[in-house]
Amino acid sequence: MTSELLELSAAQAAERVRAGEIDAGELFEAYRERAAADELNAFTWVAPEAPGGAPAANASLAGVPLAVKDLFCTEGIPSQAGSRILEGYRPPYTATVVHQLQQAGATLLGKTNQDEFAMGSSNENSAFGPVLNPWDRTRVPGGSSGGSAAAVAAGLAPWAIGTDTGGSIRQPAALCGIVGLKPTYGACSRYGMIAFASSLDQAGPLTRDVTDSALLLRHMIGKDPCDSTSLAFPGEISTPTATDLKGIRLGVPEELTGSDGGVEPGVRASFDRTIALAEQLGAEIETCRLPHAPHALSAYYLIAPAEASANLARFDGVRYGLRVAGDGGLVSMYEATRAAGFGPEVKRRIMLGTYALSSGYYDAYYGTAQRVRTKISEDFRAAFERFDFIVTPTSPWTAFELGAKTDDPLAMYLNDFCTVPMPLAGIPAISIPSGLSDGLPVGFQLAGPAFSESRLLDAAFALEQAIGFDGRSARA
């Protein structure tokens, strides 16, 4: 019975709970047991028991357990953002997005491991140890939402939420063979999401399929009076139903598809096969240009660290979190606390960001990066006049081995080159599994204009059905 329960998608499970065919408590316990026995280090906290009470009869998410990336504040429950500096920290409030999902019936299964403060693409930057890829435990699951992605891919959770700043939902989704979506900037509230880069961060769903992604996203969006950057999403997120791509124009940007060899051959082959499939489904495919896309990575690695350096200044040992005394007064306490509490990647980015914002360098670095951002947004806007969606491989390569890129920060940053342009432009993008390359999952990314999530999900759904990717082996 349990294995049948675990094979249901979240949407299917919710329906059966509402119909009285499954017991929500039993569903929760089935997942809780698996999560508690997690060998991938995907979880940093698992609920000790099923929540009491039955879900409301008409709750959309009817008692389906949800894994939540650790940087979402969950009242009274550790919310550590993968960092030593917040080890054991229990916030006195819950993030809006989590609260909304709980109001819709979701139950908190556990908090997932992540790269520290969302900085990383391999989940090797966590103070609580790396996460392993369920497809091959010698390899990374991607990051920074590595724990959420691995948990869903391994069937330890039916679905999860994560955050995406430069690709942190989409890239691990690709490396783990699941669906990951980054919504339009402002669609989901950031209140209670421990901040990395305020103008880029967005919460989003990590799910087994596109239908679950739409369902979860539907309950995540909404204007929040506590978040000045949040917007009222025009319309609702509809359930995807498309069976073809007739009339859909897809743009393939030369700059992001690795004709210069930036993309691994196996990934490129899977991408090309998916494009051919899209054509069979009726899509019109053409190459397009995003002339400033090659500079997106540079702009991102100036803007994100700059914003992070300010966002992480609050971790100073004064009011909460780690404090290390240092050998004197206040300044040495600050310096010793932050030296002990932050990992090497976080320190690197704080340094990079502080430098980029410092006197004399602001215009040359941060100011210039913001102008590049304007050009990137313009490139997308122009492209969307001719195309419905832009498509690229999500990640230039499949899951790499643990330790393979940790010695070279720049090599690690290159993981993001297909995913950073979208957050810079504030537009939504989804990654769906397109196949395997040497036994490892490959992700296919579709990006659309702001607020095009419903259409994006619909197109992704049609492709997903045609691809027929089977992720069950990772859940064994």
Next chain:
Amino acid sequence: MLDRDQVLHVARLARLALDEEEVERMAAELSKVLDHIEKISELDLRDVPPTSHVVDVVNALRADEPVPSFPAEVVLAQAPEPVAGGFGVPSPGAQ
């Protein structure tokens, strides 16, 4: 291109204590990243306005009405050094 003194200066701005090995490593790593990033200065961006917010939101305001604050026990619950209802800190005067 980032020398030891610059690294130490930035580390002080960021209140990060770095040991000798870290200072050297940081100088090398940051220089390498900056060399790559610097290429954006080759772009012609005259007359291009900067973007800090892609999807414009204006006048996100709040009515001047009080909402409940946290009780003091909650506020101080995780303070490293609660002192007489406040947050104890080492003296700013001492170094």
Next chain:
Amino acid sequence: MSEETYEPVIGLEIHVQLSTRTKMFCGCELSFGDQPNTHTCAVCLGLPGSLPVLNARAVHFGTMIGLALGSEIAERSLFHRKNYFYPDLPKGYQISQYDVPLCRGGGLDGIRVHRVHLEEDAAKL
């Protein structure tokens, strides 16, 4: 050197507490004489994940001051983060206004006013 060589130029930076009921970026009540940390919240404590929301009445008062001084009121005004570390600065930055303040210019009794801007202030350590 004689006295006539030098002209004193004196600038005053005046911090004015606005008589709002709540703080600049959160709904905590302003009140004096109460026990410390009884009017604080996630936002003004700088707890992880908290976000500021601007007080409408503060904008109103700032505009009134600008009009009273004959300043030019900005059609579009921005806030910036002023980064530094101090125990009375929970976020490690002060939300203030840098290059696009609420009001520019104006004056009073022959004394020129350069600018009027809004910011959050610790007021008392």
